[in-house]
Amino acid sequence: MSEVIVVTSGKGGVGKSTTTANLGVGLAMRGKKVVLIDTDTGLRNLDLLLGLENRIMYDLIDVVEGRVEIKKALVRHKKYENLQLLPTSQVKDKSAVNPADLMALCDELRKEYDFVIIDCPAGIEQGFQTAIAGADTAIVVTMPEVSAVRDADKIIGELGRSEKDNIKLIINRIRPAMVDSGEMMDMDDINDILAIKCIGQVPDDIKVVTSANRGEPVVGESDSQAGKAYENIVGRLLGEDIPFMEFEKEGFFKRLKKAFKF
Amino acid sequence: MLDSIKRIFSSEKSGKVAKRRLQMVLIQDRASVSPEVMGMIRDDIIQVLSKYMIIDKTDMEISLENVDDSVALVANIPVQNMRHHR
Numbered sequence: 001m002s003e004v005i006v007v008t009s010g011k012g013g014v015g016k017s018t019t020t021a022n023l024g025v026g027l028a029m030r031g032k033k034v035v036l037i038d039t040d041t042g043l044r045n046l047d048l049l050l051g052l053e054n055r056i057m058y059d060l061i062d063v064v065e066g067r068v069e070i071k072k073a074l075v076r077h078k079k080y081e082n083l084q085l086l087p088t089s090q091v092k093d094k095s096a097v098n099p100a101d102l103m104a105l106c107d108e109l110r111k112e113y114d115f116v117i118i119d120c121p122a123g124i125e126q127g128f129q130t131a132i133a134g135a136d137t138a139i140v141v142t143m144p145e146v147s148a149v150r151d152a153d154k155i156i157g158e159l160g161r162s163e164k165d166n167i168k169l170i171i172n173r174i175r176p177a178m179v180d181s182g183e184m185m186d187m188d189d190i191n192d193i194l195a196i197k198c199i200g201q202v203p204d205d206i207k208v209v210t211s212a213n214r215g216e217p218v219v220g221e222s223d224s225q226a227g228k229a230y231e232n233i234v235g236r237l238l239g240e241d242i243p244f245m246e247f248e249k250e251g252f253f254k255r256l257k258k259a260f261k262f
Numbered sequence: 263m264l265d266s267i268k269r270i271f272s273s274e275k276s277g278k279v280a281k282r283r284l285q286m287v288l289i290q291d292r293a294s295v296s297p298e299v300m301g302m303i304r305d306d307i308i309q310v311l312s313k314y315m316i317i318d319k320t321d322m323e324i325s326l327e328n329v330d331d332s333v334a335l336v337a338n339i340p341v342q343n344m345r346h347h348r
């Protein structure tokens with residue numbers, strides 16, 4: 001049984017591409033055959049997060065316009081050969097692909113892959129409608145901030161209107177110390193507001209930035225809280241019952257102590 | 263003015279404030295309906311009511327209004343005459 005998942009958010013900058021990259025690598029680490037599709041035409045980034053920016057020959061538009069076969073356009077990951085990326089064009093715009101194109105592409109890829117994960121552009125315009133067209137499941141990524149949660153609600157409404165009823169939520173960039181002091185909404189607050197099944201809460205973690213710098217998603221890094229959180233989400237996507245982790249609540253002084261070992 | 267004084271003296275944490283404000287604004291967001299859909303609702307209401315009464319279509323008003331923290335569909339429909347059913 002293969003599954004087509006779209007990763008979406010409405011608001012930009014909440015971590016759609018980071019989530020897509022981490023889930024892709026995480027599922028590949030678990031032995032699944034995975035293909036990631038970047039649909040953020042004109043603003044492609046998934047290649048960079050995966051460290052594949054120098055290997056791109058063809059893109060989504062070449063495939064859709066029939067210039068090249070899908071197989072030739074897929075870029076294989078350096079470390080996990082069961083993970084492939086279909087990058088998009090950096091020069092075309094979002095109107096170059098329509099919903100029917102993407103639906104046909106997903107149906108084709110479904111035959112060979114366990115998971116097809118689509119990285120959706122920000123916004124609710126045509127690019128969004130195209131990205132969600134072929135998906136069985138939508139993962140909505142949000143952050144514990146008012147604008148991101150409001151946009152997530154809008155996206156959930158739009159998904160419902162397009163009859164995409166299997167929706168899961170990931171809350172990204174949580175700052176546990178702020179949640180503790182009551183200055184940030186927690187998972188329960190956001191669940192109350194959005195009423196969508198949450199499959200992951202990912203803490204804000206400098207490792208997400210440093211791993212992106214290197215083009216190696218953080219998932220599976222044992223010393224990273226975010227890496228562990230993504231690993232848990234991957235497990236939940238595979239149907240495992242994994243409890244939500246308690247975040248380490250390291251204060252500044254504790255970190256300083258650790259750094260200087262006193 | 264009163265609000266800002268309240269804010270200075272209240273100890274409500276910003277996380278709770280965020281949640282409360284979002285719950286309010288989303289009620290409005292979720293209830294906002296496009297003019298096309300509003301037109302469809304209007305036509306359907308006319309169709310149903312016309313079975314029982316003769317209504318003045320030009321003077322009728324239908325809108326969604328926010329009342330406190332809930333939403334109401336408010337309709338003002340002038341009735342010209344009843345249709346008599348046997």
